Every structure is written in structure tokens, then in C-alpha cells.
Amino acid sequence: MANEHGQKWDRCLADSAVKIATGLGVGIVFSVLFFKRRTWPVAFGSGVGLGMGYSNCQQDFKSPYQLHGHRVKVSKSHTS
């Protein structure tokens, strides 16, 4: 259990790095291809990557506290 924390951080950072890099790449591609070498797609792409990484990280850290609700249907003809 003590290791879980460290493991989470590892995953989180790795995942964020990959996503930022990917976003950056996609941004560069889009900037070059479609937006006449403006900088904003690069920023946008890296931002998207950062955001996704952050969100994933948060989700990972929140996962033990997440409650999953189930809707239970009660049949009316149930005899007690």
C-alpha cells in the first residue's frame, strides 16, 4: 500500500509526459499543415495534452474515493 502512492505518481508523470509530447506533436503538425505555422495550435495541443494528463492523474488519485451508484429496480409483485 505504501508503494501505491509512488506507483501512482510514476504512472501519472509518465502518462502526462506522453500526453504533453503527443499534444505538442499534434499541435506542431496541425500548425504546419493547417494553420500557417502559427504558435497557437502548438500551445493548444500541449495544453490539451497537459489537461488530459492532469485529468487522468487526478482520476487516478481519486479512484479509491470514487463511488459508483447503482440503480436498483424494485419489482412491485415482490412478496415479503
Place this chain on the structure above:
Amino acid sequence: MLRVCLKGANSAARKCLCGNGVPLHPLQQCRSYTSGGSGSSAGKIVAASVLTVGGGVGGTILYANWDPKFRANVEKSIPYSDQVFGLALGPAAPPPVINKPRKVEPVQISSMSEMWKDSKQPKAKEVEKKAEQPDAEGPPAPAPQETLEEASAQVAQILSAIGEVPSVPAPGTHEAEAVPPPAALKGVPAAAAKCTECEHEPAVKERPEGEVAARLAEQDKAEQDLLTSLSSNLEDALGSTAKVTLQAIGAQEAALQAIAQHTRQLREAMEAEAPPDKKSTQWRVLEDALSERSRSVDEAGAAVLKAKAELDKLRGVIDGAKHLKIAAARPSILAAEENLHSMVVDLDSVVTRVQTAQSEAKIVSQYSELVNEAKAQFQKELNSITPEIQANWKGLRKLTQDDLNSLIAHAHRRIDQMNRELAEQRVREQIHIDSALEQQKLEDKKALEVAVSTALEHNREQMRLEQEKKVEETREVMEAEMRTQLRRQAAAHTDHLRDVLKVQEQELRSEAEEILNSSLMEKETEYRRLTQDQLDSFTLDMNAAYARLKGMEEAIDSHVIAEEEARKAHQLWLSVEALNYTLKTAALNDPTEPLEGAVQAIKESCAEDEFAQALATALPSESLSRGVYSEASLRARFYAIRQLARRVALIDETRNSLYQYFLSYLQAMLLFEKAQEAPPAKLSAEDLDTFKLLSYAAYSLEHGDLELAAKLVNQLKGESRRVAQDWLKEARLTLETKQVVSLLSAYANAVGLGTTMAP
């Protein structure tokens, strides 16, 4: 409550200013608050809060003024509100005192006094009647007979007199009662005084009836004797007086007769002109009669004196008899008095008769004296004229004419003289008659007065005698009535005594029977107890001997068993030692060997011992299969856990975003706590902070108290708890195993000690 909510909202709003991850509605409020101007809104907020607080306090005070129960509630719940209320409203009114019992009491007392008054009136009458009776009786006779009844009546009297006292303080309603109670109260002191006397008498002695009868008989006899003596005295006195009086009366009559005779004879002698020799006989007879008369008068006088003396004596005797006050003698006394009175009357009448006769005789004697004087004078004159003839009147023929003439002339002269004297005498006679009449009138008056006084005296005496007779009659009647009443009372008293005696007899009989029965039962129980004791002692001895025998047998058996037990215990102990040794094989960071083998050995060695079996099965399965970590390894691990727990201190179910993680890391970096801090005996709310708990747990671990450290770590909340969960689980396992093993070893030691026997 509204205020609290508002205040909470205000504080939440202030907190919200620095947080944005809370997904609840305060977020929107905080946003709206922060959108307006901060300074004016703050002032507005302050003013609004002051107004609300002031309004709330004022409203509470007003309502408390109207409703005292609400005031009491508020005073109870809020500490210093009673002072505030006291300042604003004044002290609270005390609850209404229940007055009903006090009002009920006077009514009850009055009703009781009424009850007692009703029951007292007839008793008062009874007592008064009874109070009369003892006065009328002679003192000792009726008191003993009446003691019981009187005492009971008097006691009731006293009780009712005491019960009268409470009615006095309520004059308004008891005016009517006030009048009879004083009258009754007056009767009560007398009756009470009598009661004390009566109570003294029973206290002194209750004379037995025989004695009472004897005394009564004695008294009667004494009375009778006295009466007989008195009556005999009276009769004697009466007889003697009567005799003497009769004698006096007889003497007086004789005197009367003598006087009458004498006067008659004197008159005869005066009037008759007899020859001288008859005259001398006549004179002699007269002298005899005179002497007779004087003698009889003297005799009568003496007899009267004697009679008067006797009458006085009789009167003295009668007075003495009267002083003795014996009722039965009254009639005889009365009769004696009557006799006395009649004798006195007779005596007086006779004496008056004698006195009249004597006065008559005096007149006649005076007349005779005068006549004698005249005769003597005539004789003298005749002698002076004719001295010769004086010898005898027979020589009357021898008288000469001269002598006869001179005699006739003398006679004529004498006749003239006589005529003159007669005329003179007639004139003087008138005067004498007048004076004599006057004298007679005076004497008559005196005699009349004397007669009237004597008649009055006699009348008075008569009336007194009649009155006495009447009094005597009424007294007789009353005595008869009293006698009947007394008889009735005596009968009632005897009846009452009979009943009381009967009741007493029954009571005494029942008491005696009870005592007899109880003593019989006592003796029986005593006998039974003694026999039972004997039996018991014998049984005890037998049982003791049997028990000793049994004990000896058991001792021998138990020796065998004990040895068996000792062997088993030894085995158990050995196996437990083996288990202990296994525990020590834990290397750092590695768990021990699995304890299964040792536990198996234990289970085999103590197949019959339930306690050891239970303990052996109580070991956690993890320790059996995997083994447990040692304390040292746990201690080492703890520091890593601590670091991690510090870092995630702020994270829990509600706060677990990455931003919170960042904050939590910041806090862990900036916050410094003591590395080890001694935990207090009781954990308060502020001790439940993560950092403090961790320092407490570190301290306990350093001092070897894994249990306390585990407890403290168990208090962690949120993410810190989650990261420490592993460590906690391991710590629990170790603790459990250690506990069971220690129990087993203790048990083995105890069993071993128990089965050790001195050689």
C-alpha cells in the same frame, strides 16, 4: 438557529474566497459576494448582523417577561441569562404556595371540637348531677362505690376539656359554642377537682365491698346507738320535764284553788256578821286559809322554777341533739320541741291565771283590811263613848236612857260623820276610780303587751315548729328518693362490675392458656432441637469420617491424575516454548517462518485442553501460513509510512484533487512537528491531527509499545489512513500472534505451576 445558519454562511463565504474545488452551493454564494464592492458590503454585513442580534435579544426578553416558563427555560439553557433577565425585568415571581392543607386544618379542628362538645354536654350534666350527690351524702360512704364510674366520667371530662382549647382561637364561627363551654368549663374544674380526689382515692386504695359493708354497718350501728341514746335522753328529759311541769301546773292549780278559797272566805268573813266565837273560828279558818294559800303559792313558785329549769335543760338537750344532725332523730326532736312548747304555754297560762287570782286576792285583802280598820275604829269609838258596855253586848237591856240617848246621838253623829265621809268618799272615789282606772289601764296595757309578746312568742315558736316539721317531711321525701336512686346506682354498679369481672376473667384465662401453650411449644421445640442436634452431630461425625476416607482415596487418585497432568503440562510448555522460538526467527524486513508446525505440535500435545485448543485456533491464519513480522521491522517501516502519511495529510474523501495534493505536499514541507511526543492518557479532539498522531505513534514505537502505536495509527483519517493500512494490518497480525503466544505460555506456566507438587 437562523442566526447560526447565517453566521455559518458568512464564515463559509469567507473560506470560499480561498478555495474553489468544493462542488457545493456555497460556491455560488461566495461568487455573488465577491462580485459586489467588498468594503460597503462588509459594513452592510456588520450592520445587518448587529441589528439581527439586538432584535433577537430584545424579542427574547419581551417574551420572557410575558411567559415565565419560557424565561425559566432560557435561564436554564443559557448560563448568565438569569442575570440579564434580573437586570431587565426584575426577579422572577416564586411559584404559588399550596395553601389548601392549612385551610383544611382549622375546619377539622372545629369539627372535632363540635364532636367533642356534643359528646361532652350529656357528660357534663351527668357529672353535675353526680357532683350534687356526693355533697348530699356523708363523705366516706358513697365515694368508694362511685369511684370507677366517676373516674371514667372525669377522665372523659378532662379529655373533652383539653379538646375544647383549639376552638378558642377561632372566635368568629364559634360564638355559640363559647357560651356552653365556659359553663361546662366551670363545672369541669369542680368536677376535675373532684376527679383528682376520686383519682386519689383509687390510687390510694379501692376498699373491698366487705370492708365497705362493715364500715357502713359500723356507721349505721354508731348512728343507731347515738340515736337510741339521744332518743332515750330526750325521752328522759321529756318525761322528767313533763312530770315537773305537771307538778308545777298542779301546784299552780292548787295555789289557784287556795287563793280562790282564801279570797272567798275572806269575803265571807267580811260580809258575814257572825257572833264573836264564830268570828274567831272564822278568823282562824281564814288564817289557815291564808297560810295554806301562802304555802301553796310558795310551792307553786318553787315548782314553776323547777319546771323552768327542767325546760331549759330539755331545751339544751334538744339543741345538743340538733347539733348531732342525725336525720332519724329529727321527728323525735320535733316532737320533743312540740312538747316543750306546749308545756311552756301551759305553764305560762297557769302562771297568768295565778297572777290574776293573786291580784284579785290583793284587792280583796285590801278591802278586808280596810273593813277591819273601820271596824276597829268603830270599836274604838264605841269604847270611848260607852266604856262599860264594851265587855259584852248581852247587858244591852241594862242600858239607861241616857246611855241609849247618848248612844243614839253618838250613832247619829256617827251616821252624819259617815254620811260626810261617804260623800267625801264618793268624791274621792271618783278620783280614785279614775286613777285606779288609769292604773288599771296601764297595768292592762302592760299585761296586754306581756300577753301579746308571749302570744307572739308562742306563735313564732309554733310557726317555727311547723316549718321544721315541713322541712322534716320534705327531707324525708328526698331521702327516700335518694335512697332509691342510690339503690339503682348500686345495682348498675354491681352489674357493671360483674361484666368487667367476666371480661377480665376471660382475658386472664386466654392469657394463661396462651402462656401455657407457648411454654409447651417451647419445651417441645427444645426437645426436638436437642434430639436433632444429637442426630446432626452423629451424622456429622459419620460424614466427616466418610469424607476423610473419600478424601484419602481421592488424594491418591488425584496424585495419579496430577502426575499425568504434570506430564501433559510439561509437554505443552515445551511446545509453547518451541512456538516462542519460532517467533524469534524473524529477520529484518522478512517475516518469520510460518508458525504452523509449532501450532500443530501444541495442538497435539494438549488434545484434551479446551483452553489451549481454543487459543491455538485463535492464531490468525496469516501467521500460520506466512509468518509475522518482528517489531523491529515494523518500527523501521513506520518511518517510511510516516513520511508518506505526512505528505498526504490533507487528502480525504472530499479533497482529493491534484491541487489538494499540491497543497498537502506544501503543508508537509512547511509544517514542523516534534519527531516524538509522549501521548497523553486521554486523546482530545485536537490530538486527532495527523502530525500529532504520527509523533505520538513514533514515541510509543521508540518505547516499545507497538499496541499503542497501532491504536494511534488507527486514528488516522483519509488518505493517510489508507497508506498506513498495510502497516497497520501487519502490526495487528504481529500483536495478535504475540498476544496468543503470551497467553499460551502463561497458561502453560500456570498449568505447570499448578501441577508441581512438593516431593
